[in-house]
Structures are given as C-alpha cells and as structure tokens.
Amino acid sequence: MTRAGHLAARFAGSLRARHLDRADLEFVRQFLRPEERACWERLRRADRAESLATARAALEALGTDADPAWVAAALLHDVGKAETRLGSVGRAWATVTAGLVGHRRARAWPNAMGRYVNHDELGAERLRQAGARKETVAWAGAHHRRAQWPATGIPPEICEILAAADGEPSLR
Ligand SMILES: [Fe+2]
Numbered sequence: 001m002t003r004a005g006h007l008a009a010r011f012a013g014s015l016r017a018r019h020l021d022r023a024d025l026e027f028v029r030q031f032l033r034p035e036e037r038a039c040w041e042r043l044r045r046a047d048r049a050e051s052l053a054t055a056r057a058a059l060e061a062l063g064t065d066a067d068p069a070w071v072a073a074a075l076l077h078d079v080g081k082a083e084t085r086l087g088s089v090g091r092a093w094a095t096v097t098a099g100l101v102g103h104r105r106a107r108a109w110p111n112a113m114g115r116y117v118n119h120d121e122l123g124a125e126r127l128r129q130a131g132a133r134k135e136t137v138a139w140a141g142a143h144h145r146r147a148q149w150p151a152t153g154i155p156p157e158i159c160e161i162l163a164a165a166d167g168e169p170s171l172r
C-alpha cells in the first residue's frame with residue numbers, strides 16, 4: 001500500500017473503530033501484566049482496536065507457541081499515542097508534514113503534532129517507568145525505525161513479523 005493509501009485506510013479505520021468485546025479484553029488480560037495493562041488502558045478506543053488487530057495478526061504469524069512477550073510488544077507498541085490529544089485529522093496532518101520536514105525535526109515540535117510523531121519514544125518511556133517487560137519497551141521505541149532494530153535485542157525475524165502485523169510505515 002502507498003503511504004497515502006495507508007493513511008487513508010488508517011483514517012477510515014479510526015472513524016469506525018468498533019467497541020471491544022469481552023473476548024478482546026480477555027485477550028489483553030491474557031497477554032499483558034497489570035502494570036502493562038495500565039499503560040494500554042490509557043489508549044483511546046480507535047488505538048485499542050488497532051492494538052488488538054496488530055497483536056492478533058502477530059499471534060497468527062508467530063504461531064500459538066509464540067513467546068507471549070512478542071504478543072505483548074504488539075499490543076503495546078503504540079501506547080505513546082495516548083500522550084497526545086490529536087484527532088484523526090490532526091494525526092494525518094502530522095504524518096504528512098513530518099514526512100515533508102523529516103521526522104527527526106518533527107519529533108522536537110513543542111506541540112501535540114510533535115508528541116504524535118514522537119509516540120514511539122514517549123511510549124517506550126512510559127512502559128519503562130511502569131516496569132513493563134523490556135521487550136515491550138524496546139519494540140515501542142524502535143517500531144518505526146528499522147535502523148534501531150538490531151539494538152533492541154529482538155530477533156530480526158520477530159521484528160519483521162511485528163512490523164508486518166502493524167502495517168505502519170517506517171520513518172526516517
Ligand atoms: Fe506507531
């Protein structure tokens with residue numbers, strides 16, 4: 001999918017984010033520790049739905065004997081999005097403008113768009129402070145930056161599976 005197509009799909013998805021049902025919440029309880037769940041619960045409805053879709057896709061690719069830490073990493077990868085009160089339009093705008101000026105610069109913007117672009121680092125920091133598993137901290141911080149994957153300690157094939165399950169674009 002093109003970047004524009006990805007954005008359009010994500011925007012449409014955020015508008016029709018479904019309510020989570022009992023099975024969804026049971027899935028979250030099964031794979032997250034209480035301190036991790038507290039981070040996850042800060043997400044808004046659309047982000048929770050995206051988290052579950054990502055984790056289920058990852059579990060399917062990993063197989064049922066997968067290390068639960070990888071499923072937890074998939075569930076928690078975007079918890080940093082809770083740090084910004086940006087709606088769907090603002091998020092799409094932040095992504096487009098960050099693509100134009102470069103993500104490194106956009107991360108430093110002292111506003112909601114900057115926090116959105118920087119959601120990977122903000123999420124990793126929150127998870128670290130909460131005492132989450134180190135795999136979840138590492139993946140939250142690196143999930144958009146392929147160059148950082150080797151430093152995470154997560155096997156490369158797992159990084160590929162987690163990134164494919166997410167479907168978010170790589171950033172510079
Ligand atoms: Fe992300």
Ligand SMILES: [Fe+2]
Binds near residue numbers: 050054077078166168
């Ligand atoms: Fe994501």
